[in-house]
Amino acid sequence: MSSLFSKIIERAEEVSEEKEFDAVVIGAGIAGMEASLDLADMGYSVLLIEKEPTIGGKMFLLSKVFPTLDCASCISTPKMAAVAHHPNITLWTYSEVLKIRRDSERGYVLRVMKKPRFVDESACTGCYTCEEVCPIDVPKELDFNLRARRAAYIPFDTAVPKIAVIDIDNCILCGKCERECPVNAINFLQKPKIYTVKAKSIIIATGYNLFQAEKKEQYGFGTIPNVVTSMQMERLLSPTRPFNHVLRPMDGKEPASIGYVLCTGSKDRTVGNPICSQVCCMYSIKQAQLILGALPLADVTIYYMDIRAYGKGFEEFYNQAQAMGVRFIHGRVAKVEKGEGGSVKVKYENIDEGGKLETAEHDLLVLSVGLLPNCEITKVFNGISLSLDEFGWLLSPDPTNPVKTNLEGVFAAGCSTGPKDIPDTVVQAASAAAECAAYLKKVNIIAEER
Amino acid sequence: MLLDEIKKMGAFDVNACCSCGVCTAICPLSENGDEFPRKMLRYAMVGLEKELLGSPQLWECYYCGECTKSCPRQADPGGFMMAARKYAITRYSVGKIGKAFYNKTLAPLIYSFLSVFSLIGILLISRDPNGTAIFTIPEIYIHLAGLVLGTFVIVIVIANLAIMYRYISGTRKFTKNIEAWVNSLIRVIIKEVIVQERYSKCSDRLRRYAHLSLVLGFILLMIATTIDYITATRPISGIVLGFAGGIMIIFGSGFFIYQRLKHREPYSIHGDFIDWAFIILIFLAGCTGFSLDFLTGLSAVVMMYIHLTVVFDLIVTAPFTKFAHAIYRTFALWLKEVQIK
Amino acid sequence: MTKLTAQELRDMLNIKIPERLAKISKEQATARTKIISAISDRPKTIPEISEEIKMPVEKVTWNIMTLYRYGVVEPVEKTDEGYYRYRVRK
Amino acid sequence: MQKNDKKIGVYVCHCGGNISDVVDVKKVSEEASKMKNVAVARDYMFMCSEAGQKMIEDDVKSLKLDAVVVAACSPKLHELTFRNVIKRAGGNPYMYYHANIREQVSWVHEHEKEKATEKAIREVRAAVAYVANSEPLEKITVRAEKSVLIVGGGIAGMRAAIDIADMGMNAFLVEKQPFLGGMTAKFDQEIFPYGKGSLKLVNDLIEELKKRHIIVVFTNAELEELSGYIGNFLAKIRIKPRFFKESCKDSNLESICPKKVIDPETKEVRSAIMMPPFEGAYPEVPAIDTNICDFCGQCAKACSAIDLSQKEEILEIKIGAVIVATGFETYTPKQGEFGYGTEGVITLSTLTKILSKKGYLALDGKKAKSVAMIYCVGSRQEKGNQYCSRYCCSAALEAAISLQKAGTRVFHIYRDIRSYGKNEILYEKASIGGSLFLKYNPDSPPTVIKNGGKLTVKVKDLLTEGKEVDLDVDAVVLVTGMVPRENEKLNSIIKVSVGKDGFYQEVHPKLKPVETMISGIFICGTAQGPKMAVESICSASAAAAKAASLILKGYTELEPFVATVDPNLCSLSGDCIKECPYNAIYVYEYEGIGKKAKVNEAVCKGCGACVAVCPNGAIQLMGLRNIQIENMIVNAGGFND
Amino acid sequence: MPELQVLVFSTNLISDVGIDSAGLMHFPYPANTTIIRLPCSSMLRPEWVLLAIKSGFDGVFVAADGSDCPYLKDCTERTAKRVDLAQRILRENGIEPERVKMAAICSVCAEPFANLIKDFIGNLEKIGSVRRGR
Structure with a gap:
């Protein structure tokens, strides 16, 4: 079935005017934003490209962040605003890089498609009218399908830019939104626009993909109710939560007992990912603490293999969770089964307690899903290739300069080279900015000498 | 070192184990208090030989492969259990004779020797007192030889079981109630030998049927042979039972050979000489025995010789080869039933 | 009044609306109406609504939470079993 | 009003x-x-x-x-x-x-x-x-010096210096030791998954450093004083003499020197003459350790390159920002801690040093057949260092893999294996290579016993039903973590606050991970907290980026919260001048008013100490003037409404 | 008796962070507090304490930087001098000098702060409100 969107893509028009930037940053998550801001502060012109309709990546969807427990929005939203307002940063959301080729004279030439939102960006005020009148309910991706959004929607309350977008593949073209829009911003005749962009350097900050929990069949995600992923739990705990409280997605009950299955999709050769995802232990511990804040009477049990509280302040945070009464059980959950009344049964070996085989029942089971590479971008490189390592992350060949890739002038920031927590991501993004700035300086000197 | 010894028997990947416990929790047979396979792995890795050999759990496993399929480190715990059982067979056997059967050069030699020995014996026994009809065998000699052989094997088996009991009684205590012992034995024989109830918990149903048909086939053949022996003729009941038993054995062993050739399931990937010898001998025993009912004349006699040789090989080596698992498993399950928790 | 761009696009690309979407839109509308009418007399919990309108609990939850986020319904109180009762927002 | x-x-x-x-x-x-x-x-x-x-x-x-x-x-x-x-x-x-x-x-x-x-x-x-x-x-716009002082010449410091230079600023690198390289140069271990040794990493950085003439390196040098403020710091650097004019061909110098001492770190005997510790070390010129040398002059007789008359120098440099990359120290176990002090019980750092030299572990000349590694020594303690040292699990696993290659069996006695990320592969490799992992509960830690020349480790192994396992081993390796470098003097000079764990405290782990409370001073590498080599390098270039975004333009902007004097109210009591800790207030001849106090805006940090002591309220803080505070006090309660 | 009211002077970089961390870690302390930030506690002019009492506050708590102060090594001593002076002024005005108290609050002193402020208010309750006459 050819989707409507693909038909519209065929109507794409080329924009003849070429744009030029010192650096193009691909991916506007926390890493992309940080790298862009640093470069922009140093005076370089930056084009920040994001394929989603809003910037912010995954961080702004989180509840609070470990180990300081400050709210993720409070850190990411101001950064998002700063990116949007910085005079040296050009921000293209809902845009995709189609092709990148090397040009000996000018560095890199990119073809970038700005997808149509079917909403006039300059007119939209983000008033939600279109979303309210739209008749189509679609699972909301940014709430990990815990509730619906509409086919015409504003991605998120704290989205940047806060502009509506129409999901044309789920649209019935009824025109209700168009009729109701108070500023007449909706225009279904918008076409995709393809730009040619010249850039001296590129920073890749495409982040990661979450492990798709349904692939681990034994854990029953998608088939057993009340088995959720940690990202769904993150949403349930966040101040912008989709529900009115921390509730089970099956029947809206307040869970009295919550289990966490660590290493879902990590350290597991049966799903093809032998490495550790670095963050799951800590975010699970954090969520456990938050749950005890939201539901003080709840029991929280974490099934782990090794607790990896390795970063600054992490061990202390882990100790704090233990002191709060979070139960830690050494043993990888083998099987998840449906219990009575929406409960979820887990079977595991309690290794540290003499290796007893045990079954526990929880109201809600959270699968702490791992991080997988998101390096699709390597496919758009034309005539040159950007190398990946054996696990599918971007290859960083040189330990003296870990943000460098195999291509000159292409740098990696954040999770593109491997799983990372937020502090490491921010540090690495700044590092990429430094190396990029150093590279730009060199390129400029060479250009001047010519 | 213990682990190295076991690794020689096939547990090639066991070192990869990181003690996550998935194998134990996924195992359909493992139960609270008698967990396996991870504990068995640990005993072997840490070098706790007494604990390992004293674990009846070794014999509870049917190697369905669930643990191996779900092992995140691909440490093949199922393969380890198999290897550990082989190791236990060598350790339980009197004078550690069993070890020879797991030696790649010794084992074929032993089998060749046994086969030649049995052939000569058969030929000797089959000599007519008049010295004329060499190829007619009075069945009484065969049965007699079988009886001697049987007694010999049974004595060794009992001695082996005594060794096994000593190990297991080192790790657990048993009831002193004789009645309980007897009742448990009957229960175990019915539930675990004849019906193989526990095996039904494993997911691969076809494999269970194959195994069950092997076991039942053997039992049927045993009954048939006994009937033959007692009646000294071939009554119709014996023929029917023998016929059925033959088919069941051919199906069962054929299935396992096919699986091994296909190399798809975890349990069929690795296998050394002794595994193949065991299963091929069973298959041959089934086929030759079965064909006896259809053949006449010289071909029947030749087939009979082959059949007898194969059966001889199988039975004489039974206490030292995989065949022994039938008796060790039954014994282990029996001991589990009478143990005091 | 000028023609809607939605209509124009439809005509231009000769688009037929997939049945899937038409069905979704109809189903959603009836589901919403049913839920709202079920709680119009008094606030109810999700299992109660599910029982009353014979709709799977998962579906009721999904719809209730969507309606809650769009400001149509609101939680009132929590039952001892840990369920919230929802009512139509005045 | x-x-x-x-x-x-x-x-x-x-x-x-x-x-x-x-x-x-x-x-x-x-x-x-x-x-x-x-x-x-x-x-x-x-x-x-x-x-x-x-x-x-x-x-x-x-x-x-x-x-x-x-x-x-x-x-x-x-x-x-x-x-x-x-x-x-x-x-x-x-x-x-x-x-x-x-x-x-x-x-x-x-x-x-x-x-x-x-x-x-x-x-x-x-x-x-x-x-x-x-x-x-x-x-307040202040002209900023486009140069940065980097304290510490380990991998982080070198990386920062290279980046600072490449971004277009001057870099001054100060290293306390006579040679660059820091801790990383001491442990030559492969950096996973790069397949490169850490010594190679150090050498590569040194090579890069040498290519850039804009970087000034001071070894044998220390930061002596730091004054000024962001964009305009004045640093005094004390450079100790090396006493070598050039490299000396005579390799016997070390034995000529009569002074011998056991190096506290390597536990090896060395003389007062310090030769370059590894090939490609920088500088290539040897140095004399003045702590030991008694200037007997024997070496000078042997080698003409030695000049014992060299004197200590103090250099003043103007800089716009400071990057602190002073690194870490390894934890030294207490006597008796897991048998430390007994023969055959060594630390992870000793093991890595031995492995990098020999490729195998031999004590008393015999190659060790088996080794027990005890993890979390000096880390994750209830009393003592609470934090996790982050790098040790992976480093120990890496060492175990090398040991196994040399035929040594390794037992790991651990609490949690924290080989995060791709390092998990090391854990797997060590495992497959034959390592045995035994998990202990910190409530009943393993014990190390030496009995008749035999080392035995007793451990209650949680993975085996808590059974006590006795391991007879040839050596015990205590997997020791990182501890903050004790550096009272530097701390008092740079005044960067130190966290509960003793490492330098960043402003915010996510928003400002390399910034400190003092603007213009940045921290990176293991000075901020335990890190792997590559992570240290990343944080170093991050610090360089942050410094660049502040001073690369050649000026920097300061918050206007500085003290200011109303000369009309000032009675020149002199109290504020005495009170100011930064010497920011001086007497100034105001036109038509006469001599009154005046504040140097660029030096004033806005602490407000002067405000409190002024008898007339003549000196006030911009942005928080007395009237503002007084109004807040009067109105806050709303009691007078 | 009207509820006692306490004015707290905190410092931007250290003690305010400590008071924040009481919030982060949810260590409750009485709500009848109002917090005004100074850069450093040594900025406190003694007469501000009198002003606070006169404006209706029953007590003033000075959360000083202690040894963590990024500005001054001897911050505590300097602040102590100011508080001494403030007590003298209070006494001269016929007000109990116990109404002002100082303590060093570090940036992670969440629990100590909560306890100190509770104690301080407890002591004030013995003296009573300054607004008792009103």
């Missing part, structure tokens, strides 16, 4: 429930709207969001607000955000007060909702009183 025609906007944030679940934000904004001078008062879900910011921006423009109050989270998070909003709207960013009603109200008074609301109102009232008396301020 002040002119009271200011228009103030008050914005109360819900913080998505963080505040509004406790504080009745509607009531706060309602009360605020009744306050004097308040033109508009609103509440909103997330003031810091794009939409919230736009709301304020629009109000400032359309209502022509003079000043703004936002009542939200801690000002440490968003004060700057909202100042920028006002700036964007065309207002003066200093006509602003950030009332903290989250950390200091809603989060602590959860159970007293009404009183919390009242407190929030008081805070807003104080804030309104503040801005009602505020006046527009401008940032």
Whole structure:
């Protein structure tokens, strides 16, 4: 079935005017934003490209962040605003890089498609009218399908830019939104626009993909109710939560007992990912603490293999969770089964307690899903290739300069080279900015000498 | 070192184990208090030989492969259990004779020797007192030889079981109630030998049927042979039972050979000489025995010789080869039933 | 009044609306109406609504939470079993 | 009184429930709207969001607000955000007060909702009183020296220096030891998954460093004094003499030197002459350790390159920023801690040193057949270092793999194996290579016993039903972690605060991971906290990036919160001059007024100590003038209404 | 008796952070507090304490920087001098000098702060409100 969107893509028009930037940053998550801001502060012109309709990546969807427990929005939203307002940063959301080729004279030439939102960006005020009148309910991706959004929607309350977008593949073209829009911003005749962009350097900050929990069949995600992923739990705990409280997605009950299955999709050769995802232990511990804040009477049990509280302040945070009464059980959950009344049964070996085989029942089971590479971008490189390592992350060949890739002038920031927590991501993004700035300086000197 | 010894028997990947416990929790047979396979792995890795050999759990496993399929480190715990059982067979056997059967050069030699020995014996026994009809065998000699052989094997088996009991009684205590012992034995024989109830918990149903048909086939053949022996003729009941038993054995062993050739399931990937010898001998025993009912004349006699040789090989080596698992498993399950928790 | 761009696009690309979407839109509308009418007399919990309108609990939850986020319904109180009762927002 | 025609906007944030679940934000904004001078008062879900910011921006423009109050989270998070909003709207960013009603109200008074609301109102009232008396301020622009001082010549310091140079600034690298390379050079271990040894990493960085003439390297040198402020620091560097004019061909020098000492780190005997410790070391010239040398002159007789008359120098340099990359020290176990002090019990750092030299472990000449590694020694302790040292699990696993290659069996006695990320492969490799892992409970730690020349480790192995396992081994390796470098002197010079764990404290782990409370001073590498080599390098270039974004332009802007003297009120009591810790106040001849006190804005840090002692209230802090504080005090309670 | 009211002077970089951390870690303390930030506690002019009492506050708590102060090594001593002076002024005005108290609050002193402020208010309750006459 050819989707409507693909038909519209065929109507794409080329924009003849070429744009030029010192650096193009691909991916506007926390890493992309940080790298862009640093470069922009140093005076370089930056084009920040994001394929989603809003910037912010995954961080702004989180509840609070470990180990300081400050709210993720409070850190990411101001950064998002700063990116949007910085005079040296050009921000293209809902845009995709189609092709990148090397040009000996000018560095890199990119073809970038700005997808149509079917909403006039300059007119939209983000008033939600279109979303309210739209008749189509679609699972909301940014709430990990815990509730619906509409086919015409504003991605998120704290989205940047806060502009509506129409999901044309789920649209019935009824025109209700168009009729109701108070500023007449909706225009279904918008076409995709393809730009040619010249850039001296590129920073890749495409982040990661979450492990798709349904692939681990034994854990029953998608088939057993009340088995959720940690990202769904993150949403349930966040101040912008989709529900009115921390509730089970099956029947809206307040869970009295919550289990966490660590290493879902990590350290597991049966799903093809032998490495550790670095963050799951800590975010699970954090969520456990938050749950005890939201539901003080709840029991929280974490099934782990090794607790990896390795970063600054992490061990202390882990100790704090233990002191709060979070139960830690050494043993990888083998099987998840449906219990009575929406409960979820887990079977595991309690290794540290003499290796007893045990079954526990929880109201809600959270699968702490791992991080997988998101390096699709390597496919758009034309005539040159950007190398990946054996696990599918971007290859960083040189330990003296870990943000460098195999291509000159292409740098990696954040999770593109491997799983990372937020502090490491921010540090690495700044590092990429430094190396990029150093590279730009060199390129400029060479250009001047010519 | 213990682990190295076991690794020689096939547990090639066991070192990869990181003690996550998935194998134990996924195992359909493992139960609270008698967990396996991870504990068995640990005993072997840490070098706790007494604990390992004293674990009846070794014999509870049917190697369905669930643990191996779900092992995140691909440490093949199922393969380890198999290897550990082989190791236990060598350790339980009197004078550690069993070890020879797991030696790649010794084992074929032993089998060749046994086969030649049995052939000569058969030929000797089959000599007519008049010295004329060499190829007619009075069945009484065969049965007699079988009886001697049987007694010999049974004595060794009992001695082996005594060794096994000593190990297991080192790790657990048993009831002193004789009645309980007897009742448990009957229960175990019915539930675990004849019906193989526990095996039904494993997911691969076809494999269970194959195994069950092997076991039942053997039992049927045993009954048939006994009937033959007692009646000294071939009554119709014996023929029917023998016929059925033959088919069941051919199906069962054929299935396992096919699986091994296909190399798809975890349990069929690795296998050394002794595994193949065991299963091929069973298959041959089934086929030759079965064909006896259809053949006449010289071909029947030749087939009979082959059949007898194969059966001889199988039975004489039974206490030292995989065949022994039938008796060790039954014994282990029996001991589990009478143990005091 | 000028023609809607939605209509124009439809005509231009000769688009037929997939049945899937038409069905979704109809189903959603009836589901919403049913839920709202079920709680119009008094606030109810999700299992109660599910029982009353014979709709799977998962579906009721999904719809209730969507309606809650769009400001149509609101939680009132929590039952001892840990369920919230929802009512139509005045 | 002040002119009271200011228009103030008050914005109360819900913080998505963080505040509004406790504080009745509607009531706060309602009360605020009744306050004097308040033109508009609103509440909103997330003031810091794009939409919230736009709301304020629009109000400032359309209502022509003079000043703004936002009542939200801690000002440490968003004060700057909202100042920028006002700036964007065309207002003066200093006509602003950030009332903290989250950390200091809603989060602590959860159970007293009404009183919390009242407190929030008081805070807003104080804030309104503040801005009602505020006046527009401008940032102070200070010319910035486009050069950076990097303290520490390990991998982090070298990386930072290279980046600083490459971005177009001058770099001064100061290393206390006679040679560059730091800790990484001492442990040659493969860096996973790069397949490169750490010594190679050091050598590569040294090569890069040498290529850049813009980088000035001082070895055998220490930061002696640091004065000034961001963009205009003045650093005094003490350079100790090497006593070598050039490299010396005679390799026997070390034996000629009669002074011998056991090196505390390598435990090896060395002389006072320190030869380059590895091939490619920088500088290539040897140095004499003055702590040991008694200037007997024997070496000078043997080698003409030695000049014992060299003198210590003190150099003054002007710099715009400082990057502190002083690294870590390895934890030294206490005597008896897991058998430490017994023969055959060594630390991980000793093991790596031995492995890098020999490739195998041999004690008493015999190759060790088996080794037990005890993890978390000096880390994750209930008493002592609570933190996890991050690198040790992976480093120990790496060492185990090398040991196994050499035929040594390894037992790992651990608590949690923290081989995070791709390092998990090391864990797997060590496992497959034959390592045995035994997990211990910290409540019953393993014991190391030496009996008749035999080492035995007793451990209750949680993985094997808690059974006690006795391991007879040839050596025990204590997997020791990182401890902060003790550096009292440097700490007193740079005044960067130190966290509970003893490492330098960053401003915020996510927002400002390499910045310190003192603007212009950055931290990176293991000085900030335990890290792997590659992570150290990343944080070093991050620090370089942050320094660059501050000073690369050649000027920097400072907050205008400095003291200022009203010469008309000043009686030149001299109290403020005495009180100022930065010598920022001096006597100045004002035209037509005469000699009065005056403040050097660029030096003043705005602590306000002078304000307190002025008998006349003549010296005041910009942005927090006495009248503002007094008005806050008078109005906050609202008791006089 | 009207509820006692306490004015707290905190410092931007250290003690305010400590008070924030009481919030972060949810260590409750009485809500009848109002907090005003100074850059450093040594900025406190003694007469401000008198002003606070006269403006209706029943007590003033000075959360000093202690040894963590980024500005001054001897911050505590300097602040102590100011508080001494403030007590003298209070006494001269017939007000109990116990109404002002100082303590060093470090940036992670969440629990100590909560306890100190509770104690301080407890002591004030013995003296009573300054507004008792009103």
